[in-house]
Amino acid sequence: MADKSEKVRRQIIETANRLFYHKGYNQTSFSDIADAAHVPRGNFYYYFKAKDDILRAVIAQRVGDIRGMLAEWDENIGTPVLRLQRFVEMLRNEQQDLVRYGCPMGSLNTELGKAQPALKREARAMFDLYRGWLARQFEVLGFQEQAESLAVELLSRAQGIAVMSQVYGDKAILAQQTVQLDAWIGELVERSEDRRA
């Protein structure tokens, strides 16, 4: 039954995704995932033969989710400025999780970067998506050569906000710093309008 099998597989990936985020990849055991996904320990190896296979599947799913979300933003949000603001809004929407567990991509990369370079390289794909998408928004705004570095700057600031909010477990930090980020985008837009005028 490929149907049932696929369903269990998806269930495992979903559970692993949550646990990797909440507990960290290395701190999550096979049994943790099996128990939480209600799959008997032994049966587990029928679906994934090693732990990094699960991680790869989790990353693939996250990449798909991000891709879908960005495509949806492209379709439904009319201007690059609104799209950048939507990006910042995402931080506010996720505040509860961000304050507890940090950024799902950032914390995973930080962890894997220490001693698992191969897996880290795969996890980086999530950053590549945002980085490219943000750069395109800045290009449309008229920042030709700077678009790439502005994308990195915005991602970097978002990561910093996630780290500091988690360090202090403080929603107020997140709220306050995202206001600064919105202001920064606002100033950039003014500059881009000056340039066109």
Next chain:
Amino acid sequence: MADKSEKVRRQIIETANRLFYHKGYNQTSFSDIADAAHVPRGNFYYYFKAKDDILRAVIAQRVGDIRGMLAEWDENIGTPVLRLQRFVEMLRNEQQDLVRYGCPMGSLNTELGKAQPALKREARAMFDLYRGWLARQFEVLGFQEQAESLAVELLSRAQGIAVMSQVYGDKAILAQQTVQLDAWIGELVERSEDRRA
């Protein structure tokens, strides 16, 4: 021989400090530390009876180091602007390690924040030191009520730069983004001078 004992203890802390940074706290085993510090496994428990005791000792040492460094900056650097710039310069000085392992305080807090709240709270002490010191510099610059939030913003941006540089293993990102950070400090100083004029 308390002398010998103290020396071995310091040796263990120094080794653990390095390994926790390079491999992560949870991914570093007792044996890793014992082997690297050339202390027989069994003898280890004479010095530290549990792993979190080692972490506490490591944090205490790092806190001491930071405190000493900031005191030295206070003594030898004449103005708050130069001190803030010195803080940013630190990122550049540590570029090789930052790009490989991320920020020692940031990555430790990110890791412990996932599922070790008690230890995380202790690790936060490192952030408190910088946060307080940075806020004092902004106060001297005339940013009374904003001093605290500016300190968090600067720390936050530094953390973001560390994360992004590590994600991409890229010194150029670190170089480019610290230039932005210097520029930001420059603009703030101008504003503070306008205010006084």
Next chain:
DNA sequence: GTCTATATGAAGATAGAC
């Protein structure tokens, strides 16, 4: 395809000889 039972190894931790 599903599950039980179990092998194997590493990690944290202790007892107790010297």
Next chain:
DNA sequence: GTCTATCTTCATATAGAC
């Protein structure tokens, strides 16, 4: 104070019955 031997627990992983 120093070190060997060893215990327990838990992790990854496999064999093989159903």
